[in-house]
Amino acid sequence: MxxxxxxxxxxxxxxxxxxxxxGPFDKERAPxxxxxxxxxxxxxxxxxxxxxxxxxxxxxxxxxxxxxxxAFEGGLMRGDFGPSLKYRNHSVNDIIAQGLPVSLxxxxxxxxxxxxxGIPLGVWTALRRGxxxxxxxxxxxxxxxxxxxxxxGPVLIVLLGIRWPMFPVGxxxxxxxxxxxxxxxxxxxxxxxxxxxxxGMSQTxxxxxxxxxxxxxxxxxxxxxxxxxxxxxxxxxxxxxPLLADLLVGSFVVENLFQIPGIGxxxxxxxxxxxxxMVVGLVILYSVMLLTLNLMVDVVYGLLDKRVKYG
Amino acid sequence: MADATHQLxxxxxxxxxxxxxxxxxxWQRFRDNRPAVVATVFLFGLLVLALAWPLISSQxxxxxxxxxxxxxxxxxxxxxxxxxxxxxxxxxxxxxxxxVGLVGALVSLVIGVLWGATAGFLGGRWDNLLMRTVDVLYxxxxxxxxxxxxxxxxxxxxxxxxxxxxxxxxxxxxxxxLYAGLGAVSWLTMARIVRGQVLALRERxxxxxxxxxxxxxxxxxxxxxLPNVFGVVIVYLTLTLPxxxxxxxxxxxxxxxxxxxxxxxxxxxAEGAKQINPIRVYWWMIVFPAGCLAALLMxxxxxxxxxxxxxxxxxxxxx
Numbered sequence: 001m002x003x004x005x006x007x008x009x010x011x012x013x014x015x016x017x018x019x020x021x022x023g024p025f026d027k028e029r030a031p032x033x034x035x036x037x038x039x040x041x042x043x044x045x046x047x048x049x050x051x052x053x054x055x056x057x058x059x060x061x062x063x064x065x066x067x068x069x070x071a072f073e074g075g076l077m078r079g080d081f082g083p084s085l086k087y088r089n090h091s092v093n094d095i096i097a098q099g100l101p102v103s104l105x106x107x108x109x110x111x112x113x114x115x116x117x118g119i120p121l122g123v124w125t126a127l128r129r130g131x132x133x134x135x136x137x138x139x140x141x142x143x144x145x146x147x148x149x150x151x152x153g154p155v156l157i158v159l160l161g162i163r164w165p166m167f168p169v170g171x172x173x174x175x176x177x178x179x180x181x182x183x184x185x186x187x188x189x190x191x192x193x194x195x196x197x198x199x200g201m202s203q204t205x206x207x208x209x210x211x212x213x214x215x216x217x218x219x220x221x222x223x224x225x226x227x228x229x230x231x232x233x234x235x236x237x238x239x240x241x242p243l244l245a246d247l248l249v250g251s252f253v254v255e256n257l258f259q260i261p262g263i264g265x266x267x268x269x270x271x272x273x274x275x276x277x278m279v280v281g282l283v284i285l286y287s288v289m290l291l292t293l294n295l296m297v298d299v300v301y302g303l304l305d306k307r308v309k310y311g
Numbered sequence: 312m313a314d315a316t317h318q319l320x321x322x323x324x325x326x327x328x329x330x331x332x333x334x335x336x337x338w339q340r341f342r343d344n345r346p347a348v349v350a351t352v353f354l355f356g357l358l359v360l361a362l363a364w365p366l367i368s369s370q371x372x373x374x375x376x377x378x379x380x381x382x383x384x385x386x387x388x389x390x391x392x393x394x395x396x397x398x399x400x401x402x403x404x405x406x407x408x409x410x411v412g413l414v415g416a417l418v419s420l421v422i423g424v425l426w427g428a429t430a431g432f433l434g435g436r437w438d439n440l441l442m443r444t445v446d447v448l449y450x451x452x453x454x455x456x457x458x459x460x461x462x463x464x465x466x467x468x469x470x471x472x473x474x475x476x477x478x479x480x481x482x483x484x485x486x487x488x489l490y491a492g493l494g495a496v497s498w499l500t501m502a503r504i505v506r507g508q509v510l511a512l513r514e515r516x517x518x519x520x521x522x523x524x525x526x527x528x529x530x531x532x533x534x535x536x537l538p539n540v541f542g543v544v545i546v547y548l549t550l551t552l553p554x555x556x557x558x559x560x561x562x563x564x565x566x567x568x569x570x571x572x573x574x575x576x577x578x579x580x581a582e583g584a585k586q587i588n589p590i591r592v593y594w595w596m597i598v599f600p601a602g603c604l605a606a607l608l609m610x611x612x613x614x615x616x617x618x619x620x621x622x623x624x625x626x627x628x629x630x
Contacts, residue, residue: 016460016463017459142613148557148604150577153584155601283455283456
């Protein structure tokens with residue numbers, strides 16, 4: 001399933017960026033002479049017909065090299081996204097290899113933050129349903145959902161970075177640099193997770209098997225920890241796939257705000273610069289990550305809910 | 312007028328316990344939800360203010376000498392880098408944000424309802440095909456596609472518009488793409504919900520009756536099934552609205568949405584964020600548009616939750 005999907009996605013992205021007017025070499029510092037431009041295009045094979053370029057990109061097919069027919073070198077099939085058209089001396093793989101670890105660690109930290117704050121808050125408000133703790137907790141979770149990262153970020157920078165300088169305001173280095181961006185990115189999702197956890201838990205706590213457990217005299221603590229949580233948190237598990245995707249996307253803004261050298265920055269820039277290989281490479285990267293994550297979520301779902309069967 | 316109101320009030324007050332209509336009960340439930348009522352009043356007030364403000368004052372567009380003036384009696388929300396009244400700018404931003412949100416949500420409504428209703432009603436192989444497509448789209452980073460589409464297709468569309476209508480197609484092209492793009496990423500949930508509803512309604516007897524009368528599929532769908540889905544659709548429309556507004560402000564923040572001199576709440580926040588420096592903090596440039604955005608989104612969320620309790624009491628889960 002994954003392979004055909006990636007092919008379709010790569011084809012769509014490939015066509016889309018090429019429909020756009022302008023090319024990768026339009027914004028050169030000195031206006032290139034027609035000769036230079038022709039040579040550049042020839043070097044990156046942009047003068048070939050579209051279908052040939054696409055085949056070359058995925059790495060299926062043959063070309064005449066040194067007078068002999070040989071298979072294309074590199075290509076998506078061999079895990080090679082090709083050279084960047086804008087950052088001339090780097091391949092797309094290089095840039096991804098540099099930025100991805102940073103983006104991923106930021107994303108994972110925010111994920112932990114979102115679940116670490118969201119689940120306890122949601123469960124707690126569900127247990128205190130209808131009381132003042134529920135109202136206060138729910139208000140905060142809605143508030144968190146309504147404050148986008150690009151608002152929270154500047155506010156945190158001004159308050160905790162400039163007014164009371166507790167944290168560095170930008171860049172990426174020691175553990176202190178990580179906290180503000182992770183909180184900025186994670187707060188919105190913490191609110192969302194809390195809302196889901198509250199809905200799921202309060203529905204579960206009203207269901208029959210909990211009543212049975214109570215009637216058997218199981219302690220309240222054991223009811224919540226051993227019986228209710230497993231079912232009540234299913235909505236959160238379902239959401240954690242899209243959540244990770246949203247975290248990756250949300251990191252554009254946060255990386256921009258805190259000057260973090262991740263890959264989010266490259267997508268918008270390269271899309272504007274018509275850096276064809278870069279755009280297609282990043283779109284594929286994001287899609288593959290997302291598809292894999294969703295698959296993992298499905299597996300976890302099956303482990304938690306024994307009623308779900310596969311195959 | 313006063314008499315009529317009085318009579319109406321009496322009629323409502325004396326609502327008999329017997330024979331309450333479902334609509335009246337729904338209204339009662341909504342009225343008991345205090346956050347939802349407050350949110351409705353607030354939204355209405357904000358809408359009127361945002362629409363009427365250009366008639367009252369045009370200082371939001373006027374450049375003045377007072378650059379970065381702090382909030383005062385003259386400039387309630389202070390001024391920006393060009394000395395424009397921030398209050399007027401925020402109102403203009405609210406107007407555009409709301410409009411983009413509404414149009415985007417409507418686009419998602421049209422696509423989602425058509426898609427979901429078709430899948431649910433036809434069933435079988437078509438249902439499978441349509442809903443698996445939705446599943447696949449769910450698992451793709453849709454906003455990334457929107458970013459790529461907006462940056463790449465803008466020039467193409469601009470060229471077409473200029474050829475067709477001559478001159479100045481840039482702004483229109485951008486807005487059209489923004490509407491289409493935002494609508495195109497937000498219809499998935501709507502399609503799933505509508506499909507589920509239609510699937511349940513299809514088996515009901517009144518549909519069978521309509522079919523036995525010899526009505527064609529289109530008529531049955533349009534006249535008999537869709538009106539019954541209406542309530543749930545309205546609820547999710549209200550919940551889609553804040554999501555679209557948030558997406559729009561996100562894109563505007565990245566510089567892909569609304570461009571100056573026009574303003575949306577997102578682009579205003581971006582302008583404010585640009586002015587952050589360690590020496591002087593122009594807090595009013597961020598706090599007011601951000602506060603306005605947060606209040607708007609919260610009100611819409613409360614309203615949506617309230618409507619959901621009324622129309623769709625059983626559904627609790629998002630997505």
